[in-house]
């Protein structure tokens with residue numbers, strides 16, 4: 381099956397044909413964070429989808445050039461700088477830093493460029509694009525001194541969002557300060573300075589002011605990727621008006637089709653509800669990390685649902701993510717142990733590209749992961765029956781390393797594991813003898829050893845409730861305890 385994506389513009393699954401099929405080079409533009417607060421897990425769901433898209437295209441032999449903008453001036457950032465009483469640059473820098481920190485935790489590949497809207501280069505380009513739109517009759521300066529895009533003069537306006545202008549008239553979303561516009565749907569390209577903007581302003585042929593949010597993306601996208609872009613991504617809430625406006629502005633200036641494929645990621649819900657601060661279900665990446673989950677586990681929880689389906693984030697879902705990754709980790713360990721202990725250098729080659737084929741179909745990750753887990757079940761059965769030789773195990777491991785280039789879910793740091801053998805704890809002469817631990821593979825940190833020791837006592841005393849509680853405590857410290865016939869096996873969860 382050829383590589384295909386669901387294009388929001390046509391509302392159809394389309395075979396992917398880049399602008400320049402011979403070079404196998406693809407340009408992607410993705411709308412980045414607005415740095416007025418820390419990005420939440422819903423934002424990161426979209427960034428993870430874009431990361432998956434990039435990695436899959438790379439797995440299929442394309443060279444991807446990706447640009448993600450940073451919106452560091454808009455109404456919200458200006459409001460924030462006033463409230464914090466610090467200059468705009470200083471206010472936004474903390475959230476830029478936080479964004480990169482969180483993205484790194486989630487192993488999101490860095491884009492090739494992160495242009496910022498306040499960079500003078502791009503401000504100049506926004507101004508020249510607005511000038512071009514005015515000279516073509518596609519924009520006008522209103523009495524309030526702001527410059528607006530004239531949507532009635534752009535017949536394709538509404539095609540991405542799939543509604544016509546008459547619908548726009550009836551929405552009735554009139555703000556009191558928008559009476560200067562010719563049409564209610566006309567959007568600001570340049571917002572004239574007013575007192576609330578303070579010292580946030582730039583000079584322009586239309587007087588001091590600042591750019592509208594939409595023109596920022598048109599200017600940065602065309603400056604860095606040219607007039608025509610292969611793929612433009614974002615969340616569904618970006619479709620209208622933001623991306624609709626980007627098309628009108630860019631095509632209004634260049635006269636060329638701006639984007640070939642528009643890909644949009646569905647919402648993230650928390651416990652089935654829209655995330656909001658007032659509902660208390662608003663989470664950032666540090667909030668989830670603080671609950672003891674690792675970046676790798678969050679990555680898995682956000683990547684595993686197909687991007688066009690809503691993703692319902694729950695704590696039990698996080699627990700499932702943890703268990704799924706444990707299953708993968710254990711499977712890899714078992715394959716390695718077969719390689720170490722069994723003979724047979726030549727095995728069946730694991731050549732299937734079923735995983736990649738699933739992703740070719742509009743990034744069907746749930747089918748791809750389904751194939752991974754059914755493969756794990758099959759191989760585990762073969763291992764248990766002693767039917768997997770070293771060569772075949774190696775071939776499976778090679779396959780995993782290949783698909784992990786796309787998934788990036790392997791622990792980065794080596795996991796520490798220790799086998800703990802217990803002696804003592806027996807009642808001798810009416811007294812419980814002290815538990816002695818023999819630790820192989822350690823050493824364990826003292827607080828972990830203490831809990832393991834208490835747990836050994838509890839198990840010897842057959843106090844399984846206490847034993848389970850201690851296991852939870854170990855878990856919260858990042859350690860897994862498993863009981864085997866030889867004692868406890870303690871493993872530190874890797875990939876934090």
Ligand SMILES: [Zn+2]
Pocket residue numbers: 410411412597622
């Ligand atoms: Zn944008």
